[in-house]
Amino acid sequence: MSTAVTSEPVLTAQHLSLAFGGLKAVADFSLTLRAGALAGLIGPNGAGKTTIFNLLTGVYQPDQGEIFLGKQRLNGLKPSARAKAGMARTFQNIRLFGELSVLDNVRTACGVRAKSGLVGALLRTPGWRAEERAITERSMDLLQTLGIAGRAHEQAKSLPYGDQRRLEIARALATEPKVLLLDEPVAGMNTQEKHAMRSMIQQIRVDFEVAVLLIEHDMGLVMEICDHITVLDHGTTIAAGVAADIQNDPAVIEAYLGAPDDAASEGADGVA
Amino acid sequence: MKTLAERTAAQRPNVALTALLSLAPLAVGVIAAFLLQAVLAPAVGPFYAKLVLDVGIAILLSVSLNIVNGFAGQFSLGHGGFMLVGGYTAAYLTYYGSIALWGTAEIHGGFMEGGDIFFMVACVVGGIVAALAGLLVGLPSLRLRGDYLAIVTLGFGEIMRVVIQRTGDVLPVAEAKQKGMLGSLTNVGGSLGFTDVPQYVSPTPWLEKTGHAGIFFTYIFVAICVVVAFRLKASSNGRALLAVRENEVAAEAMGVVTARAKVTAFVMAAFFAGIAGGLFGHQSTLSPSELGFQKSIDIVIMVVLGGMGSISGAVLAAIVLTLLPEALRNFSQYRMIIYALSLIAIMIARPQGLFGTKEIWETTWWRRLFGRRTKAEAP
Numbered sequence: 152m153s154t155a156v157t158s159e160p161v162l163t164a165q166h167l168s169l170a171f172g173g174l175k176a177v178a179d180f181s182l183t184l185r186a187g188a189l190a191g192l193i194g195p196n197g198a199g200k201t202t203i204f205n206l207l208t209g210v211y212q213p214d215q216g217e218i219f220l221g222k223q224r225l226n227g228l229k230p231s232a233r234a235k236a237g238m239a240r241t242f243q244n245i246r247l248f249g250e251l252s253v254l255d256n257v258r259t260a261c262g263v264r265a266k267s268g269l270v271g272a273l274l275r276t277p278g279w280r281a282e283e284r285a286i287t288e289r290s291m292d293l294l295q296t297l298g299i300a301g302r303a304h305e306q307a308k309s310l311p312y313g314d315q316r317r318l319e320i321a322r323a324l325a326t327e328p329k330v331l332l333l334d335e336p337v338a339g340m341n342t343q344e345k346h347a348m349r350s351m352i353q354q355i356r357v358d359f360e361v362a363v364l365l366i367e368h369d370m371g372l373v374m375e376i377c378d379h380i381t382v383l384d385h386g387t388t389i390a391a392g393v394a395a396d397i398q399n400d401p402a403v404i405e406a407y408l409g410a411p412d413d414a415a416s417e418g419a420d421g422v423a
Numbered sequence: 424m425k426t427l428a429e430r431t432a433a434q435r436p437n438v439a440l441t442a443l444l445s446l447a448p449l450a451v452g453v454i455a456a457f458l459l460q461a462v463l464a465p466a467v468g469p470f471y472a473k474l475v476l477d478v479g480i481a482i483l484l485s486v487s488l489n490i491v492n493g494f495a496g497q498f499s500l501g502h503g504g505f506m507l508v509g510g511y512t513a514a515y516l517t518y519y520g521s522i523a524l525w526g527t528a529e530i531h532g533g534f535m536e537g538g539d540i541f542f543m544v545a546c547v548v549g550g551i552v553a554a555l556a557g558l559l560v561g562l563p564s565l566r567l568r569g570d571y572l573a574i575v576t577l578g579f580g581e582i583m584r585v586v587i588q589r590t591g592d593v594l595p596v597a598e599a600k601q602k603g604m605l606g607s608l609t610n611v612g613g614s615l616g617f618t619d620v621p622q623y624v625s626p627t628p629w630l631e632k633t634g635h636a637g638i639f640f641t642y643i644f645v646a647i648c649v650v651v652a653f654r655l656k657a658s659s660n661g662r663a664l665l666a667v668r669e670n671e672v673a674a675e676a677m678g679v680v681t682a683r684a685k686v687t688a689f690v691m692a693a694f695f696a697g698i699a700g701g702l703f704g705h706q707s708t709l710s711p712s713e714l715g716f717q718k719s720i721d722i723v724i725m726v727v728l729g730g731m732g733s734i735s736g737a738v739l740a741a742i743v744l745t746l747l748p749e750a751l752r753n754f755s756q757y758r759m760i761i762y763a764l765s766l767i768a769i770m771i772a773r774p775q776g777l778f779g780t781k782e783i784w785e786t787t788w789w790r791r792l793f794g795r796r797t798k799a800e801a802p
């Protein structure tokens with residue numbers, strides 16, 4: 152299934168570390184994501200996966216290490232600037248704009264590519280109108296792609312759980328990212344939904360020409376679709392490589408057997 | 424999938440139609456303002472005309488505060504302070520400016536002649552100065568939220584009030600001429616208030632008597648403010664504000680520069696509050712005690728009652744809460760109790776305000792009453 156990926160690196164993380172007080176949440180994490188790649192980030196709960204997303208997107212600044220998107224150094228940039236640079240994400244603990252309509256959730260994210268400003272909006276210039284129409288059109292297409300166009304005018308918070316996860320992805324794609332970070336996109340879904348989401352992710356990667364980094368703490372899905380997998384435990388990278396190597400790695404087996412899922416500790420603090 | 428830029432380039436908006444659609448609401452607003460002044464005000468007499476005027480100023484205040492408190496979700500208690508800044512700026516300009524220009528502080532010229540134009544420009548300048556103050560107050564909002572921000576904005580209003588109270592007496596015409604405009608900068612009346620401001624905003628029927636077209640002026644600004652609020656809400660900039668309110672972390676992650684969004688909201692709201700202050704200040708004596716903490720609270724109540732983010736809700740709440748105390752005047756000893764109890768009752772029944780973020784015509788009961796059935800609602 153894996154496509155040979157030999158193109159330019161779009162995302163480079165070098166030796167990232169972050170501690171919360173005494174707790175080393177991420178230690179010496181490195182990753183290179185090439186254009187069109189679909190990579191996985193796995194590990195038990197509390198391993199530091201979401202924290203890595205927060206470092207990449209600028210929610211936290213690393214104690215050490217560097218992050219590049221293409222050739223642009225991202226350290227010190229705010230999340231909004233990184234979104235503009237081409238980094239998009241979904242949230243493990245869904246963070247939609249609950250009171251807004253499904254459509255407006257996506258349209259809001261389209262705003263990052265909008266050229267016309269406040270004055271155009273207040274005067275309703277032809278340029279603004281053209282762009283606003285384009286925003287709506289593109290947003291509806293995105294909802295169509297994710298299969299939730301029928302719910303465009305409902306409040307985001309009223310969507311069923313699975314659709315909320317789909318909306319998170321639609322919203323992230325609306326920013327026209329080069330890199331898409333998906334934090335447990337199938338959490339809480341049944342087998343059938345997981346299947347659908349799996350093909351959706353593969354489709355998105357092709358249709359949107361975006362490199363995908365996927366967090367999933369159960370191995371199954373990741374093993375099946377990812378070209379490259381990084382395994383974390385207690386903030387450290389214990390293995391990295393293609394699925395076959397990971398599966399047989401003694402350190403990985405150890406981590407998964409030694410640290411049973413502890414749902415209670417999941418996303419203890421901070422932005423998940 | 425085609426990018427936004429590609430899709431935008433593919434759009435061919437009709438320029439003439441666009442211009443028409445852009446101007447139409449404002450034209451309607453100006454006509455409505457004129458009708459209120461020329462037809463309604465004379466028909467209902469001075470007492471009710473004054474209420475029409477008060478309602479207009481209240482709408483201006485609640486719709487503008489809604490931009491900060493409703494759209495952006497930043498709890499500001501400083502609207503009275505922005506009114507004060509704008510009101511005093513405008514009053515200073517019309518009083519001392521009239522003296523400098525025309526040698527008297529009387530109303531100058533007839534309807535929409537020199538004096539009226541000068542007055543409206545003074546209101547806009549008041550709005551701009553208030554907007555600068557909004558920029559100053561907006562900056563701490565980047566670090567503070569909730570109660571802390573409320574306290575800072577409240578503190579701003581109180582500081583402004585105290586500063587004004589310590590200014591000197593208004594100079595009589597002769598002395599003002601001698602000292603010039605800059606020399607009279609600190610002579611805005613102190614705690615006694617700014618007396619002898621030319622009363623451009625008088626609700627009494629007009630035309631034959633110059634300058635008495637306050638309702639007209641007020642509702643022109645109301646129209647602009649309401650149109651601006653609606654256009655903001657239906658644009659990327661407005662959605663960015665709502666996103667900040669809904670989830671700041673997600674908003675940032677989707678490329679919303681939350682700092683800029685918040686400050687923009689403060690500046691826009693303060694601008695219209697400043698204009699409202701200018702209108703308010705040209706009715707009679709402009710007194711600092713009228714634009715204190717209580718005023719800010721009153722406006723916040725309108726926004727909260729109407730629904731955070733609902734423009735039509737803010738308009739309706741401004742109308743109701745301005746007229747209600749008058750309607751209850753016959754029960755004057757129970758008036759404040761009834762007023763307070765009805766507010767409490769509404770907030771218990773609908774903590775999100777009457778309409779939440781929705782406009783009145785977007786609510787389910789409105790659709791049920793007037794709307795065609797949409798597919799989703801059909802059985």
Ligand SMILES: Nc1ncnc2c1ncn2[C@@H]1O[C@H](COP(=O)(O)OP(=O)(O)O)[C@@H](O)[C@H]1O
Nearest residue numbers: 171176196197198199200201202418419420421
């Ligand atoms: N803001 C924070 N403050 C303190 N500890 C945090 C914060 N965010 C995450 N952590 C801790 O860092 C560790 C890694 O968390 P996280 O990255 O959410 O794990 P994962 O996503 O792999 O389940 C956990 O022990 C978590 O409690």
Ligand SMILES: [Mg+2]
Nearest residue numbers: 200201243423
């Ligand atoms: Mg996590």
